[in-house]
Each structure stands twice: as C-alpha cells, then as structure tokens.
Amino acid sequence: MENMLHLAPCRASVPDCFIVPPEQLPPAASVAAVSLPVVDLSGSHDEVCRAILDAGKEFGFFQVVNHGVSEQVMRDMEAVCDEFFELPAEDKAHLYSEDRQKPNRLFSGTTYETGGQKYWMDCLRLAFTFPVGDSTSEWPENPERLREIFEKFGVLTRGVGMELLQLLCEAMGLRPDHFDGGLSSGDAILSVNHYPQCPNPSMTLGLPPHCDRNLITLVHTGPVHGLEVLYNGDWIKVEPMPNAFVVNFGLQLEVVTNGILKSVEHRVMTNSMLARTSRAVFIQPKEDCLVGPADEFLSEDNPPSYRTVTFGDFRRTHSIVKLKSSLNLTTNLKNIQMKDI
Known part of the structure; x- marks a missing residue:
C-alpha cells in the first residue's frame, strides 16, 4: 500500500x-481541429449504424450519448468512486495486490517490466460475470453502497456495449448475434483509474500508449481532460462530454473484422491542478473462445491477416511481449496480435 499515489x-x-524520456512523450497536436465523432443513439436506426461504422473505420473511437444509462447512475458512480479513494488506507489495504492474475485488486503505478517504467495512476479493477450472480462477492464492502452502485453501472454499461456491437453487426453485414456467446461472455472488467495531481505533467504519463486487448471498451471519463487518441500520426485530446461514454474498439474486434476496423493507440496525460478518475467497462471473450477473422470478411483476394487462437492464449502472449519490450512507449500494440503468435 505504500506505493499508492x-x-x-x-x-x-x-x-x-x-x-518518461522527452523523446517518448510527444505533445498532443496544438491545433484542436479534430474531435471524436459523437454518436447519438436516439437517432434513426440506419443513421446510427452508419455513424458507428464510419467512426470505427476512421478513428477506432467515438463518444456515445443518449445511451440509456441515466444521469443519476453516472453521478452515483462518480460519487462512490470518490468515496472509495478517500477511505483510510487501512480500510482498503486487504484489496492491494501486485498479482496480475487476481481478478479483483487495487494496485498502483502499472509496471511493464521488473524495475521498469511506472505510470501516474492508482487502479481498482474488479471482474464480474453476466448474469452477475455471486461474482461480486469479493468486491469491496466499503463504501456501503459500492457493490450496489458498481453492479448497476457495470451491467447497464455492458448493455450499451452489447447494443453497439449489434448495431455494428448490422452495419457490416454480420448476423446481429455474431458477438453473442463466447466472444463477449468472458468476465467483464470494471476498472476505476484514479490519476492524482501530478507536480509536472510534462515528465510522466497516467497510462502509456496502448491498444485494449479486449473486444470493446466503454469509458466514462468525467469532466477532467486527460485521454488522448492517436490519429493520423498526431495525438488528439478527447474533449469530455457530460454523461457520454467514450467507446473504443479492442484488438479482438480488429481481428474479427480482419483489420477493417482498427484498435487504435491511446494514452492518458496527467494534470497538475486536478485529480482525474475514469470508470471503464471492458467486454471480452471467454478464455477458451477461439477468435479469428469472420468468414464474411474473407475471400480469395482477402485472406486472413490474423491467426485464429483462443483469447486466453492471446492474453498470455500479449503479456509476455509487453514484459519483454517494456512497450518503449511508442510500440504499436497492434503488432503484437495474432500475426505474431
């Protein structure tokens, strides 16, 4: 616990x-002429399908509004996360662990190799199944309403993710239930990342450049800037929108679409004036689920670009490569995909 920032x-x-060495920390583009697309789920069905696909092809990221998760649920989630990080150390010491295999843990300063680079972040990471059942039994008991609020937020947010996947299927000519079953029924991850005030944001990162290794991610970023996305060789700042989710495609979605959709690098900057907390839900396959390009995207002229392997094998290889490479902060994690297993 002494490591908790x-x-x-x-x-x-x-x-x-x-x-972080200065050459590995290029600044974001100074001209904020590019912003992430905003998908309004209250729009017409065809327009929403097209908007998700267009945003995915160009950015791999978008923000979604009118998604059905109430403002009250979002505010309750923000409040209970703040309460958790304000708890005395002794009330959460039992949650702290540096064991990456533990599904539920509190940890700090993500390290990609022993004695290597650390990042300016504390994280509470929890796993849950769907349906939830007793999978929340090892979640923190304090603050008092944490389990209730986290479960509601996690389940509703996962539901938005599944709706987006179904709309994406329709836009790409896949059957609507293509992502049901093993591709999306692994343990969902609820990750609360807390980035304390940093004395010199120009010298470090909250999170290094990376691609998510899951299927799809939904993040409630809160009002403080920090998330940046790589776009056409430049980093662009994500402008927080009230009650919106930032959505990005994971490596498994890139594989399923045989590279039509891309999982895009992103990073988190720190802030000298304000702490920042984000709340993310990661939807991922089951460990034994075989993930590979869908037949609909293959032809004689367009062969598979990725091997078909289990998600568990991918995760293990992905972690090994990260440990060996230390990421170098500029490594494109898409190069660590099925092609290299």
Missing part, C-alpha cells in the same frame, strides 16, 4: 521511476 503526501517533484 493517492495516499502519499503531495510531491514537489516527479520521482525518477515515473519520468
């Missing part, structure tokens, strides 16, 4: 283990 006194400088 949010429990430490305010620092006057960034410790050496968090410092």
